[in-house]
Amino acid sequence: MRIVNRAINRSFILFSFLLFLNISNCYSANPAIKEWKKKELTEDFKNRLCALSDVYGYVRYFYPNDNLKDLDWFNFLIYSIKEIEGCKSEKDFNQKIYQLFSPLCPDLIINNNFSKPKRYSSGSFYIQERSMLDNREFNSEIKEISAYSAEYPKPDSLYTFIINPRLAVSFPIALSELPKRSEQLTSLIDSCKNRWDEKSMYYLLASEPFARIANEIMRCNIVQHFYPYYFEDKLDVTWSKSYKDYFNKIANSNNSTSYYYLVCNMMNLVKDSHVYLNFNVLGAFSTKRFPGIETVILDNKLLIKNMLAPYDSVIHRGDRIIKINNIEVESFIKGKLNNLSYSTLESGLTKLTSSYEIFSSYARDSVLNLTIKNSKGKESDVAVKINMFRPAFVADKEFIKCFDGNKYYINLKDPQLISYEKFKAYIPEINKGKGVIFDMRGYPTTDVFSILANITDSILSLGNLYEVHYYFPNHINPVPKPTEKWFIAPSTSAMNKDYSKKFQYSLPVNEKITVPCVFLVNSVSMSFMETVIDIIKNYKLGILIGENTAGCNGDTPHFKLPFASFSMTFAKFLNRDGSQHHGIGIKPDIYVENKDTNTDAQLEAAKKYLDVLASHTSK
Template sequence: MRPSCPLVLLLSLLSLNLVSASPAPVTEDRAVGNLAAFARTYGYVRFFYPSDTAAALDWVKFSISETAAVRDATDDIALRETLRRTFAPVAPQLGLSAAPLAAPLAEPGRVTFWQYAGLNLTTKRGIYSQQRVITGEERGPRSPLFGPATPPDSITKIIGTGLELSMPLALPVGTDNKTADIGSPELEALKARLAALDLTKASPTDWRVRVAGVIAVWTTFQHFHPYLDTIGVKWGDALQPALRRALRDETGADYWATLTELVAQTRDGHGFVDGPRGNLGGIPIRVTEAEDQLVVSAADGDVPFQKGDIIVRLDGVPAAEALRDRERYASGSPHLSRFRALNQFGEGLLGSVARVDILRDGKPQTVNFVRIKDQRGYFFNPIAEFKFPAFAEVRPGIYYVNLSALDAIGLKEKQSQLAEARGVIIDWRFGRTGLGKDAKMIEPDADILPHLISEAINASPMLIPQVTRPDRLGWTFRTSTWPVKPQIPRFKGRVVWINDPSVVSYGETCMAMIADYHLATLVGAPTAGTNGNVNFIELPGGYRVMWTGMDVRRHDNSVFYFKGFVPDYPVSRTIQSIKDGRDEYLEKAIAVIEGGAASTTPNN
């Protein structure tokens, strides 16, 4: 006799509560291997099994509810049978075997399959979308997102040692456009278990929540991240260490670090984990790399640090080693990762004492500083090294424009001066922290570049992945761009653009036009090396992951991901200039216009 629904829910709740507290009855290696096999299967079924039942399932709840039994499988046979029982209610045509499997035969007639134009895991409409399309549908909600609408072949995949998966990627549909799903007591029990889960109470202290987050991130990137193959990321090798760490984590801060380290392996400059991290504080200083040393370049308020202090050790750890450890959690190209690690250098528990060993004018000192609420950010450190004007004539006929302080109205008022200038310096450092709340930011593609061209130019190609198969195979792309048309007045003088690694995303859209059409000379440091509309993964427990959802190229279709736009005139900071309060980036820009600087880098 089937138990009544309330009894099912009660038993499910009791079971879930017990599971969250119980240790694994298997070794850690066994548990990690089991969960890795679950994760791979989960990704294939969630994103590519096209049944109505699978499409309607709450996969976040599924990844929490169903992991305990898989984790506890004692051997390969038990794992295979547990995975089969776990996924059979939603993917009955999923095959699992220790021996090589033949791919299921293609279904005749009208079939449905997944098409992804990027990936949208939110309920909001955006630039990315997906749909289970039906062959032969020319219009309507199940018509193809892109062509050709050819059903993908079935797949066979190795998901673990001695374990292979086979699965159709297309299923037949009836005249009602529905797949022939068969109900079962197992499916009803699964639905009851998922209904009993309250995601608002999901906590990172529950190992299942942590594992679910790792699985969501890893599978999403495995099938949809546009840049993993560009720089040869061994993403498959990242899964088991992240699962192992998630199983060992105890707090939300631990879990945040696990997710952050996983995301950082993509080297995605948009990669970021938002969520509870604990009560953290910092030191109100700006730290800059100069002459292979970490140097205090600015300090805020009455703190015992001075410009030019060389940081030797932080809490007993050599400064370079402490920086490298922070870089493990800062996703991006090497230069962007370092930039962001420096932004919050010295961060730690709020109220804890930071022991900072420094050299001041060659003499060793130790500064003990109680960490306070950190005004510095991951993306930008607002503690400024210089007092930059919004607009200034820095030499006769050479004008300086600070994109962080001058707004679009102010720029328009200065156009006549800029048009007749012998040189214009555009500074895109600092993250625009100096603009007022209601100010309209300068958008270089609309407000500056039109005054540097005599004929229309285009933004670099932006490629949205068109996906029908897993594992980033067989992608095509929808390419888009937009024109920038000339405007008067034309800026007649030489234009120099100052960059640093904070210039990312839209900034690099502008840099592509500037560099590829030779509209300005670049000075400073490389830009971030990441572009493309961002995407998001909402995770249980209050965490959200940001990442890049499309591939953006240069105008010649070459890749700049991980590289950025390298300056024509790179600048290396010196300790003496920091002590003296000199802006070597601006000095170099002026020298370029005045003809006194030699380029050391081939043109972008």
């Protein structure tokens, strides 16, 4: 086998050199590739790619070999795909899998051709563990465990993973002794060293379909093994079964834009509003552009919310869009949703409009042809150019308002406006009125904790957030471990100063809000805002008015890939009673839906609620 491995290493060195030379020549000869190289995959080859993907994921993420931290897995996968393409039979393929992965996993056994496993004696052992670093990067490292417990794999025991009816791989996923670095592995690591910069990587992706497939094998395995809502989103039914068609589509993508949207469409299976895909090559971003109009979906209608010159002379707030490029708006939105990840339909529709994704484009100065119906029912066609680097619509810039001289409104949806220093100065005035309305339909800052301290009479704790530890593949026996709890002390308590310092929020002034509190919520309320709303609901700090929140909470690491790096939820959030939050959200106490752009029905309902409550109190 040593002779075979040496041959594999020599083959890889030659392949890497020729691939790099080919890309360099391609870039020099044709610096503007317009048509990407395509490759139609046979059914057998697609099946083998799926098998390669599985073995890669098991070995990379679950075999504890500290030497593999230096391996460039992207280059290794490109070479491996090329190697399995030439296999003539299943027997050849199985042997090739062994030849490719045995330098990485010396304990690898194919198809239960068992050797006697080492006997584990009590003591420390090693596993792989994942975490999110302080800079939000995903991290995988070898961890030494001092003593065995049932949550861990049994050290030095062989675990068998069925790849397909004709292939099973076995190896330990906990070791009492880490593998030594072999000559074969050292040579392989040296051969795999990354030699791509931004430009050459682009041309690699353009001219080598196997490079695109390698990138997606890496992406697919991250979701396969580490997405905490894998079963809730029914990915055990849909995810890996989509690989074959997906790999074929990726191999036949026309350009970087079509490749990007194929990735978006695949990630649509992941029902996570945290998912964000970067249109990037090695971290260099393509520029997304937007039109000078802002829209909102209300009552199943796509309405104009804001517009900039020159469109403000032909389009008006509240006008309804009924066709886009001669496509019925319902079909257009459905197509857009197919390329978006979202936790609930409502949060998906909100994500489309609030982030301006509905009309975004990577093609500069592309044109949208809109068919508009105004309030009088008259239709007109308007051509809108997509040429803005970023939207520049005037948002509500008031942090605090007073309605009717007796109801205060606090804007907690815009992190650029939120200021506890400003808020605390208004507390005496707020307490003279009928009540206070907090707008939670956005994303807050930690200053919101200081505000809650002015409302509560008891110590508040953050809800059920878990970091999930995966010691086995395919979400077998995941171990949810509670994250460190944060607490908020009442502003009038002796613990106020200590808690604000320890849990890093602004020191609350020693005053209490004594009037009724109303909190506006909807599908824009997600992530950290849902953490805050969960506190409000659990401790009954006020009434929630509006719609369900987004149903998307948990920390979000960044996963670096050569193309289209992405973020997704990594931690798991549950309701206080342990029930599912994901894909459901927090329900308001009073459900109110906004119907048009002229009236904020949720805000009006909150004002009316405080008026009615005050009238009952005065009797």
